[in-house]
Amino acid sequence: MxxxxxxxxxxxxxxxxxxxxxxxxxxxxxxxxxxxxxxxxxxxxxxxxxxxxxxxxxxxxxxxxxxxxxxxxxxxxxxxxxxxxxxxxxxxxxxxxxxxxxxxxxxxxxxxxxxxxxxxxxxxxxRLRPLMDAESALHGSLAGVFGEKAAGFIIGEGLTLYYVLLGWRLTSAVPFGSTAVTTHRESGQIALVIGLLVVGVIETAGVHLLLNRWSPSVAFWVTLASVYGFLFFIADCIATVKRPSYLTDTHLHIRFGVRWRATIPRPAIVTVERIHEKPAKQPGQLQGAFLTAPTALLVFREPIRFQGPYGLTKQVSRLTFCADNPVSFVDQLMDGIG
Incomplete structure (x- = not known):
């Protein structure tokens, strides 16, 4: 106004x-x-x-x-x-x-x-790149011209294509001096997604053949939407491996593939604990583990704004996700908030 x-x-x-x-x-x-x-x-x-x-x-x-x-x-x-x-x-x-x-x-x-x-x-x-990572700097520069919603959508589309086409050539994007917090090595997430993709391709082929008898145009668009979904899951897998979350002396940088990301000051974390199963749904809770059971639960003093795909945002007060080494992660994080 x-x-x-x-x-x-x-x-x-x-x-x-x-x-x-x-x-x-x-x-x-x-x-x-x-x-x-x-x-x-x-x-x-x-x-x-x-x-x-x-x-x-x-x-x-x-x-x-x-x-x-x-x-x-x-x-x-x-x-x-x-x-x-x-x-x-x-x-x-x-x-x-x-x-x-x-x-x-x-x-x-x-x-x-x-x-x-x-x-x-x-x-x-x-101007922004020296102060933050490349994705955040690009999002900020696009938001200044097109607005937050449009910038989020552009970033979402761009990241999907970027990781599908070039992700296999990238090295792990973790800043020097920080500790990587991986989520795929012990959880079996990548194998589960690959299995999901194989089943999805078979089902998509069958659905395409059935719909093609009724309406070729409908079959084309349904298949195209399915292929785009496959590309999103592939990009998410590659980003999960090449672009993990990481911990610094002052912040916890959450990066769940191309799905959710946030920068959380360590003093904003009230408690962190190990868990062995998915907790009951609560308002303001975000499930960061994908196809796997979470191993860590974080509770924040105040809701933290998480940025999702295609401009989506969510205010999160409780976060669960699957850390590969939950004991070490909880100990390191407790040292910073204790």
Missing amino acids: ASVRLFLTPKTGFFILLTALLISVELAVTHTTGFSRHPVAVSLGVLFDLVVVTTGLFYWLVAKPLQLPRSRTILVAILMLRLASLILPEAAFLSNQFWPYLLVLTEAMALTLAGFRIRTIVQTYK
């Missing part, structure tokens, strides 16, 4: 009023007899007023006083060009002569806007 109030300045209101008046005038012009007599000249005038004049007003009255990024001005120009295409009648000369060139102009402006956004993302990433 504060950002909205900052944007609603007297100059912004003046720009909105002038733009609405200009659109009304140009809309009336397209219905005059003068437009019918000289459609080319009048159309060029309407385009100039709606695109160039409006964009200039936005820059001088809104973008420059508020120090908005140049991408906002380009976006306004693209929107006004689209509005002009709706206001002007669909005459033959417009579709054959002008709109192909305007389409090229729109594409060029869109690419320029994307270039500005990429530049902002890269600069933000370089």
Whole structure:
């Protein structure tokens, strides 16, 4: 709300009023007899007023006083060009002569806007990278441009493809001086997931053959969704092995494959204990073990925000997961919170 109030300045209101008046005038012009007599000249005038004049007003009255990024001005120009295409009648000369060139102009402006956004993302990433891991820095740089939800979705899609295509070439991503907290070596998680994938492939093939007799298009989309699910599980397995959780002197960094991640200050942990079976469901509890029984239970002083796949978030007050060496993990963590 504060950002909205900052944007609603007297100059912004003046720009909105002038733009609405200009659109009304140009809309009336397209219905005059003068437009019918000289459609080319009048159309060029309407385009100039709606695109160039409006964009200039936005820059001088809104973008420059508020120090908005140049991408906002380009976006306004693209929107006004689209509005002009709706206001002007669909005459033959417009579709054959002008709109192909305007389409090229729109594409060029869109690419320029994307270039500005990429530049902002890269600069933000370089600023954040020394302070956090690569994934968190990338998430922060994307969130600054697209917002938290969109950034989470982009990260989710990107991580899935990244680990499926390049994960086998990666080394274990644990910072120097920290202690890795692995979850796959003794739990049998990888073997269970591989077995699940084998069964899933067989079932998907059978379902595809059955659905294909009824509707080939439905069979295609169901199979495509299944294949995407397989890729997600493969990426999660690779990330679990190559990108385990780790413990530092000040924080516990939770990374459960491509599913959940969080950075937890050690003083925020009230208790940590060994367990041998999955506890009963409770509000604010997250089950971090996948297809296996958990071996450790953490209780937090206050709910911790966990980031999940595709922008999902959850406030967690109790966490269970399967640590490969629960005795050593509990002892090390108790030393930091005791």
